[in-house]
Amino acid sequence: MLKSSTENKTPLSVVKIGGNIVDNPDALESFLDDFHQLKGQKILVHGGGVMASKMAEQLGIETKMIHGRRVTDEDTLRLVTMVYAGWINKRIVAALQKRGCNAIGLSGADGNTIPSVRRSPEPIDFGYVGDPDPAKTNATFIARLVDGGAVPIFCAITHDKKGSLLNTNADTIANTLATACSRLYQTTLYYCFEKEGVLRDLNDPNSLIPSINLKEYEEYKQSGIIAGGMLPKLDNAFRAIEGGVSEVVVLHAKNLLNGKGTILR
Amino acid sequence: MLKSSTENKTPLSVVKIGGNIVDNPDALESFLDDFHQLKGQKILVHGGGVMASKMAEQLGIETKMIHGRRVTDEDTLRLVTMVYAGWINKRIVAALQKRGCNAIGLSGADGNTIPSVRRSPEPIDFGYVGDPDPAKTNATFIARLVDGGAVPIFCAITHDKKGSLLNTNADTIANTLATACSRLYQTTLYYCFEKEGVLRDLNDPNSLIPSINLKEYEEYKQSGIIAGGMLPKLDNAFRAIEGGVSEVVVLHAKNLLNGKGTILR
Numbered sequence: 171m172l173k174s175s176t177e178n179k180t181p182l183s184v185v186k187i188g189g190n191i192v193d194n195p196d197a198l199e200s201f202l203d204d205f206h207q208l209k210g211q212k213i214l215v216h217g218g219g220v221m222a223s224k225m226a227e228q229l230g231i232e233t234k235m236i237h238g239r240r241v242t243d244e245d246t247l248r249l250v251t252m253v254y255a256g257w258i259n260k261r262i263v264a265a266l267q268k269r270g271c272n273a274i275g276l277s278g279a280d281g282n283t284i285p286s287v288r289r290s291p292e293p294i295d296f297g298y299v300g301d302p303d304p305a306k307t308n309a310t311f312i313a314r315l316v317d318g319g320a321v322p323i324f325c326a327i328t329h330d331k332k333g334s335l336l337n338t339n340a341d342t343i344a345n346t347l348a349t350a351c352s353r354l355y356q357t358t359l360y361y362c363f364e365k366e367g368v369l370r371d372l373n374d375p376n377s378l379i380p381s382i383n384l385k386e387y388e389e390y391k392q393s394g395i396i397a398g399g400m401l402p403k404l405d406n407a408f409r410a411i412e413g414g415v416s417e418v419v420v421l422h423a424k425n426l427l428n429g430k431g432t433i434l435r
Numbered sequence: 436m437l438k439s440s441t442e443n444k445t446p447l448s449v450v451k452i453g454g455n456i457v458d459n460p461d462a463l464e465s466f467l468d469d470f471h472q473l474k475g476q477k478i479l480v481h482g483g484g485v486m487a488s489k490m491a492e493q494l495g496i497e498t499k500m501i502h503g504r505r506v507t508d509e510d511t512l513r514l515v516t517m518v519y520a521g522w523i524n525k526r527i528v529a530a531l532q533k534r535g536c537n538a539i540g541l542s543g544a545d546g547n548t549i550p551s552v553r554r555s556p557e558p559i560d561f562g563y564v565g566d567p568d569p570a571k572t573n574a575t576f577i578a579r580l581v582d583g584g585a586v587p588i589f590c591a592i593t594h595d596k597k598g599s600l601l602n603t604n605a606d607t608i609a610n611t612l613a614t615a616c617s618r619l620y621q622t623t624l625y626y627c628f629e630k631e632g633v634l635r636d637l638n639d640p641n642s643l644i645p646s647i648n649l650k651e652y653e654e655y656k657q658s659g660i661i662a663g664g665m666l667p668k669l670d671n672a673f674r675a676i677e678g679g680v681s682e683v684v685v686l687h688a689k690n691l692l693n694g695k696g697t698i699l700r
Contacts (some may be wrong), residue, residue, distance in 0.1 A: 171551045215514045225494075228494055228495075229490075229493055229494065230493075246474075248522055251521050251522050251525050251526075252517035252518060252521035252522045253517060253521065254519045254521070255520070255524075255525050256516050256517035256518065256519075256521020256522065256524075257513050257516050257517045257520075257521065259520075259521075260516050260520050260542050260544055260592065260600055261516075261544070261600065263544045263545055263593045263594075264599065264600050267544055267547050267594060267596055267598075268596060268597055268598035272546060272547060273544075273545070273546075274541075274545045274546045275544070275545050276539070277525050277528070277540070279525055279528045279529045279532055279540070280525075280528055280538070280539045280540050281538075281539045281585055282532050282537060297490055311583075311585075314579075314583055318576075318579055320546055320576075321573075327525065329529040329532060330530075331532055331533060333529055333530050333533035334529065334676060335525055335526065335529050358673055378657075388672075399562075423539050425476070
């Protein structure tokens with residue numbers, strides 16, 4: 171019997187970490203130890219953390235919010251590019267290189283890896299914010315790096331191919347990369363966050379739901395067991411699975427190597 | 436008759452621009468038009484400009500100088516990494532991508548392309564400053580990018596492979612890259628600066644010396660025709676030639692395409 175095309179592909183892990191790791195030097199070092207030990211081909215996507223907001227304050231750049239979401243004006247774009255693509259990205263690269271991991275830091279502009287479309291100013295103008303398209307993501311360029319032994323480290327900055335950089339959601343970057351790379355690899359997407367995974371009871375870390383398929387997800391939503399901020403995360407995750415990603419694991423960063431968390435298939 | 440090994444190699448241009456271009460949006464756009472049109476395989480190295488100093492002032496980071504040279508303390512390292520590897524580098528990458536040039540922005544930490552040695556604290560501690568070694572520069576990794584159609588854009592930040600980023604002189608980065616790549620390519624190094632080239636009379640732009648070899652350089656030095664700030668630049672250039680670089684051209688950025696300047700061989 172012929173193997174399915176998925177089984178013939180090389181495995182690839184796309185790991186996303188958020189600000190809670192980036193902002194905590196000890197947690198970051200510990201995570202990078204684990205990430206370095208993660209077997210096989212891999213990509214890291216990192217969020218921004220609080221540094222950009224702190225610096226905005228120091229520099230007197232006003233943070234504009236609409237409906238609880240930050241507006242990226244020109245000053246803010248410059249600042250987040252400096253902090254995300256500059257300091258945070260290169261600090262992670264240097265820390266991984268120290269461990270013998272051949273990290274290469276990238277924004278979505280580099281190698282045109284993740285072209286984005288600037289979000290429409292109607293109904294709300296969020297400024298220099300971009301939404302990437304997995305179909306236009308340059309998986310071939312990324313694969314050449316990965317197959318050559320490099321480990322791409324992505325910050326959440328993309329570009330519009332018209333000369334503008336764009337601020338982009340890090341979860342979306344991870345999703346986009348995993349989906350695009352699933353054309354070439356058997357891809358697992360790891361969403362690291364501050365909880366153990368998807369919990370039946372947010373206040374009980376022992377109430378982890380070990381796995382969820384799309385049908386079960388619909389049931390959990392209807393019964394109200396999964397609600398609130400978890401919904402966009404899981405909607406994204408199931409979109410990635412529909413797009414070709416083999417598995418999405420929602421877990422605490424400390425569990426990256428044992429894989430304990432909620433597996434979405 | 437067999438061709439010499441140099442003649443068998445693919446040509447590669449390594450172009451260095453300084454702060455005078457980086458700080459001037461019109462000059463930068465015009466330079467990037469020319470750089471995009473420059474035929475063949477190529478690498479760009481950019482200096483820092485005045486933005487880091489301006490931001491240091493805004494953030495209240497004191498600029499420490501010893502013998503007219505900036506000391507890179509931890510705050511300054513973070514700042515120059517943000518400005519050079521973040522904003523300036525990614526802005527250039529996005530501007531070249533707009534032109535259809537497949538730019539990829541790199542620091543010396545990325546792909547371990549340029550490992551450096553932190554400068555000895557004796558006799559003067561300049562802080563997080565690194566001196567790269569052409570012999571340890573990862574020309575193979577760079578060649579894989581270049582041969583795949585990418586155009587590396589280097590900022591002047593390197594790393595020590597022990598987890599620290601290091602502030603590094605941009606002329607030295609260009610020199611190091613050109614020397615290292617000359618093992619694989621027939622390399623020409625273009626030093627763009629604010630003059631037409633090496634002048635007999637600094638106040639007369641028509642006094643350009645079109646070419647200088649090492650013997651002539653020694654004579655110009657002895658007669659005092661070449662002196663002052665030009666000496667370290669040309670010493671570096673002739674070191675690159677000794678190291679295998681085919682030609683070094685010292686010229687004004689506006690003359691990149693016609694190559695008018697001083698050719699050192």
